[in-house]
Amino acid sequence: MRPLRAAAVTLAAALLGAAVPYLLTPAHAAGPVLTVTVTQVSTWSSGYGADVTITNSGDAAATGWTVEFDLPAGTTVSSSWSATRTQTGQRYRFVNVSWNGTVNPGASQTFGFNAAGLGLPLNCTVNGGACGGGPAPSASPSRTAGPSASPSAPASPSASPSASPTSTPPPNGPVVDVATAAQLTSALNSAVPGAVIRLATGTYRGAFTTTRPGTASLPITLTGPRSAVLINDGPSGTAPSCPQPTAGWDSGYGLWLFNAPYWKLDGFTVAESKKGIVLDNSHHVTISNVYVHHTEDEGVHFRRSSADGVIRDSVIEYTGLVQPGYGEGVYLGSAGSNWACHGNSGGVDRSDRVQVLNNRIGPYVAAEHIDVKEGTFSGVIRGNTFDGRGISGQNSADSWIDVKGIGYVIENNTGTFASPGTFVNGYETHNPTTTPAFLNGCGNVWRGNSSNLGGVGQYAIRITSTSKCAGNLNVVYASNTVTSATVGLTNIAVTP
Template sequence: MFRRSPLRRAAFLSGATVSAAAVAVALTGGGPAQAAAANLSTTFAQTSVWNGGYGAGYTIANRGDAASTGWTVEFDLPAGTSVSSSWSSVKTQTGQHYKFTNAGFNGVIKPGATADFGFNVSGAGLPAGCTVNGAACAGGGPVTTTPTTTTTPPPATTTTPPPSGDTVNVSTAAQLQAALANAAPGQAIKLAAGTYRGSFVTTKAGTSAKPITLSGPSNAILINDGPSGDAPDCPVPTAGWDSGYGLWLSSAPYWTLSGFTVQESKKGIVVDNSPHTVIDGVTVNHVDEEAVHFRRSSADSVLKNSTITYTGLVQPGYGEGVYLGSANSNWACHGNSGGVDRGDRIQVLDNHIGPFIAAEPIDVKEGTTGGLIRGNTFDGRGISGENSADSWIDVKGIGYTIENNTGTFAPPGVFANGYENHNTSTSPSFDNGCGNVWRGNKSDLGGVGAYAIKISSVSKCAANPNVVYASNTVTNATSGLTNIPVTP
């Protein structure tokens, strides 16, 4: 959701310290006494700069002797400059005046501790007229040194960072955005039930030993009402642009996503340059284009136990249920492995895909190898026929095992064959569409489809043939099981 620029710099561009007048005075007959109180100050810094904008944030420190109960930072931006996105806060805006209130996790700042929030800006203008809790940026106020009559010292906390710890519980969109932006290896982000509307993206990586988990119940629903802003030439997280993706992992390997729902977005879940992603038990439905896309060499990933329905609501020809890799025409953007999108060894296991998947329930693109598609149930109702979408699976990859799946077709829809392969020419050269194996699949073609398994070219795969085993079965086919000899 924000852009990391090579022009990143750590120096503060504004050394001004903002002080909140937060000292309460008790007037009693026994003489004046100063109550313990928070004393907030905040410091602005740019964190990155790029052509047409920058990233920045404020750090809020409590220099008093009592915890704050919340904070509000306000400032103005000049005409032509605007905040395009923010995190770890709740933003409101009136014209060029911006107000940022603490998120649920960072409003209480203990004495000596800090909290921060960040934002991306379109334009070059810097904040002016800053206040914190209504007090103007007047230069740092004095550190509170109120005498105390208690023998218990203040807590020895030194910082209150953004979401941290082994478990981060979130219940609002702002909290989820902050958790994704600050995720750390080994962390578990847990969604409460509810609807989360916004742009949800992470660029934080887990590790093999410490993957990052995002989980929630099925009634924790992520919705992205985008896209908005000017898109870059190739889709990468960019300031001022909302992709419209329901959930986007970008250069964020070793994540596990489980349980929750993504719907009403341009695309469902997009996994870019994020190998070793596990998607388990999610629901994706009612999306404009494809539901789950493993893209930019997101190899060794798994999609399992999930339910996908109602895709391609706006662009039926791009409404795949599961999309592995990229068409070679898009390798200029997504071909990050020697010019190829190598989404290799991806497993698609035990999912229910359909009905009303407008394109193929699974589209296996050229340049990918060694995947496993097993135990899935395909409901072909609603396949559109657009952009050659007329089968449950179209395999252009190499060396896939497709086994123990169950597919059915019934109207409405356009249906040619249960499973198809195609031999797409690419550079560099691959044996695209070759070396794939079908076994144990059950197909009901509804009296419409020709073959359960249609092999488009035998000669092109002479050195690495496709194999259809006799364990596959078919009913209600107009032609039969397959158009090539069956292997016992």
């Protein structure tokens, strides 16, 4: 396994404009004393992700917290989690949600955010005082300035900077705080509907699997900061003929939900595992703000009819380190040749209606950034950023997305390619024959996508066949754009 690349870089000194972190506290204080540390846990060319830790060094519990800071012009908070966010100009305000407002003496709470742009926070306060202790920093012009101009680089991975403030709903079941692999294993094995499992910062090594279902009204939540890292050093033992949790066998998956619908996975990291996050017969699962990297095979797999799921605001990179041709970023469904194992819906893997939203996928995703398999229907792929560097060309992996499914909407994505890698087209369709028969690779729609093919790719969108899609044609709208293509936008007639 390659070493973990997400080493945290503490930004506290930069935030204060001094060479010491935000940990200066009085020797003694009556009541709560809150300090704040901001840690950059991932970076990319146009932004970064950060965890914010609020620590109480006082002698009484704090019953609520408000963290505020400025960002320089050209940098915005594009998404956040575990706090309610508001904004005035370049000044951002984060208030605890109902379940993480209490900070006991010697304990801490966390929230996180993604930034579009590379500017670091300034003038940080917590409950009106300086984040490092002492009086609040003097006001800066940016606190009262009007809205800033949009950043020059696209937000990635994020929702639009103008999106509504995000917040985490209060738990409806027990809250379980875990800090060790054994505690996490126990919590996954005993989770009940409505439970919230909260990961502390740290590295968790083991085989993390759950078969515990949530419900529509009481989903189960697994949440933690980016600095909570799940690693599976497997696989080991003798595998069953079809993958399922089996005594004596370690799948090697970083996190595996099996027959476990209605979960929410938020904020943490999965790394250095055979596969990243795998969902089997686990419908209505929402994955948000996760970081998946350095996997031997694929990053995230919706499999065995894991329908109605969502993956959003996440980062997936460095996949396929051992098997490049199987190193997809996001894998929706299963190949027809694997339906004997995963075809649990009338013989078909119906991982339908999955939404892939506002993620950054790549660089060094060795296979397709998103592989949409035959027999799946009606998903949405929107607002993602694809970085094609490192795509391998193995096992026909030579495009950002290969669509073999039916009725997908693919819109407002941005894709780029630059060496190294093997790249043929930005988006492709294929039409495999299956039993039962479907019009695979048909009825899909592309609009508003921006493609830079790096002077290497032929078409932004290449439709393999029109005759096989009679009555359910693929549609490419004129709102799609392409630059640096060797041929052009698409090989079919464009719809105005």
